[in-house]
Amino acid sequence: xxxxxxxxxxxxxxxxxxxxxxxxxxxxxxxxxxxxxxxxxxxxxxxxxxxxxxxxxxxxxxxxxxxxxxxxxxxxxxxxxxxxxxxxxxxxxxxxxxxxxxxxxxxxxxxxxxxxxxxxxxxxxxxxxxxxxxxxxxxxxxxxxxxxxxxxxxxxxx
Amino acid sequence: xxxxxxxxxxxxxxxxxxxxxxxxxxxxxxxxxxxxxxxxxxxxxxxxxxxxxxxxxxxxxxxxxxxxxxxxxxxxxxxxxxxxxxxxxxxxxxxxxxxxxxxxxxxxxxxxxxxxxxxxxxxxxxxxxxxxxxxxxxxxxxxxxxxxxxxxxxxxxxxxxxxxxxxxxxxxxxxxxxxxxxxxxxxxxxxxxxxxxxxxxxxxxxxxxxxxxxxxxxxxxxxxxxxxxxxxxxxxxxxxxxxxxxxxxxxxxxxxxxxxxxxxxxxxxxxxxxxxxxxxxxxxxxxxxxxxxxxxxxxxxxxxxxxxxxxxxxxxxxxxxxxxxxxxxxxxxxxxxxxxxxxxxxxxxxxxxxxxxxxxxxxxxxxxx
Numbered sequence: 001x002x003x004x005x006x007x008x009x010x011x012x013x014x015x016x017x018x019x020x021x022x023x024x025x026x027x028x029x030x031x032x033x034x035x036x037x038x039x040x041x042x043x044x045x046x047x048x049x050x051x052x053x054x055x056x057x058x059x060x061x062x063x064x065x066x067x068x069x070x071x072x073x074x075x076x077x078x079x080x081x082x083x084x085x086x087x088x089x090x091x092x093x094x095x096x097x098x099x100x101x102x103x104x105x106x107x108x109x110x111x112x113x114x115x116x117x118x119x120x121x122x123x124x125x126x127x128x129x130x131x132x133x134x135x136x137x138x139x140x141x142x143x144x145x146x147x148x149x150x151x152x153x154x155x156x157x158x
Numbered sequence: 159x160x161x162x163x164x165x166x167x168x169x170x171x172x173x174x175x176x177x178x179x180x181x182x183x184x185x186x187x188x189x190x191x192x193x194x195x196x197x198x199x200x201x202x203x204x205x206x207x208x209x210x211x212x213x214x215x216x217x218x219x220x221x222x223x224x225x226x227x228x229x230x231x232x233x234x235x236x237x238x239x240x241x242x243x244x245x246x247x248x249x250x251x252x253x254x255x256x257x258x259x260x261x262x263x264x265x266x267x268x269x270x271x272x273x274x275x276x277x278x279x280x281x282x283x284x285x286x287x288x289x290x291x292x293x294x295x296x297x298x299x300x301x302x303x304x305x306x307x308x309x310x311x312x313x314x315x316x317x318x319x320x321x322x323x324x325x326x327x328x329x330x331x332x333x334x335x336x337x338x339x340x341x342x343x344x345x346x347x348x349x350x351x352x353x354x355x356x357x358x359x360x361x362x363x364x365x366x367x368x369x370x371x372x373x374x375x376x377x378x379x380x381x382x383x384x385x386x387x388x389x390x391x392x393x394x395x396x397x398x399x400x401x402x403x404x405x406x407x408x409x410x411x412x413x414x415x416x417x418x419x420x421x422x423x424x425x426x427x428x429x430x431x432x433x434x435x436x437x438x439x440x441x442x443x444x445x446x447x448x449x450x451x452x453x454x455x456x457x458x459x460x461x462x463x464x465x466x467x468x469x470x471x472x473x474x475x476x477x478x479x480x481x482x483x484x485x486x487x488x489x490x491x492x493x494x495x496x497x498x499x500x501x502x503x504x505x506x507x508x509x510x511x512x513x514x515x516x517x518x519x520x521x522x523x524x525x526x527x
Contacts, residue, residue: 013320013323027219046348085279108213
């Protein structure tokens, strides 16, 4: 590459990189983070309340008819093939609102049911996706769970 | 000096490279990607992706939205095979430039599908490094290419400046949202909150995570919040002087090591980019002088043996780590892979030793009063 071409490339990138960051911010706000993009993770959230910390957890609870048998499991247990770093995003994208959960096709439901059956040891008739908000506070003995509140529940019937 | 001259000096003279040093970097990069950073790590993950119902195909905004679902396994198998071949071509320096570019494109392609389940991981440096370094002519020495007539091809240092620019901007994109998110608010300890999240929700509880959760000193955690933000945003300033940039890269290694110990997150892909800024000429010179001393081989042959020895050392170190990792000898209470722990810890120790050597050299150079 000639010096002139390299210089032009640098000028173009010095303009492009801040612009793409702005676009990533805008698209990320209205839709999801675009890809490919030249960004690192922001980890901008601050999980804090009064003098403690607030954390949201999702639990998958499966049961048979009349709850004769039930089993709850974390997303990382239900989806062991998905890397832990992708689990929160996967759960947020597919299981955080009622409409998208109810729109899961029969194929998708069968896949979820089969995954859950493998873990629970029985074939479930329903799956509850429960969102819990947990409040921790620091004590001399370390972090202690103050309370856990159910902040959302979506049910899939198989 | 005019602005144009300053700009040129920044682009072309910030870093110095040699054909021999770049050859070692090329070999290191190829083996590091091949053994530790290849997308999916094994074909089984692609088998899982191609078996997923289309409901769970949710690509990020971008080119993959043109598809309706994951492609069949054969597409992944072919791409993965070509990627491995291109990595080997890069390793031996066969059509190095094109092999490097192809490596980058294929990694990007495979990563795209891995991220199409609803979560993008920030690992774009893995394809970025081979694509950018392709233009450094890192196949000009100790390669199949160099057997052909390549006298007119010289090593280029501007790709290092370009990579530094990408890293600095990307680091800024990590730091800036933290300012907006309230990390600098003295009444909140954001890093501690993330530690809790990783510890309790993601069950990343190995190494020093348990001790860190019990360590409740607001001032310490607040200082950590400030250091993190200033360090990430400050990378931009380091861009304008190679020695500052190398210092920030060293700090980044320490930062990632601390993050791994407390949060069990290794950020291994970043190390592929950081290693580019190691003084590879010095590495080459050190191994060559050791080769000459121990074997007595001199002249051009000693250079070849230097490269063989370097490749052998890497294989000797990397292969057992890989073997241990793929055989499931893992750390308990975390998803951190054993090879990630070993590589990041080794990099940290290397930086500490390097810093100590520099300090001792400085003290020795200071004249007695």
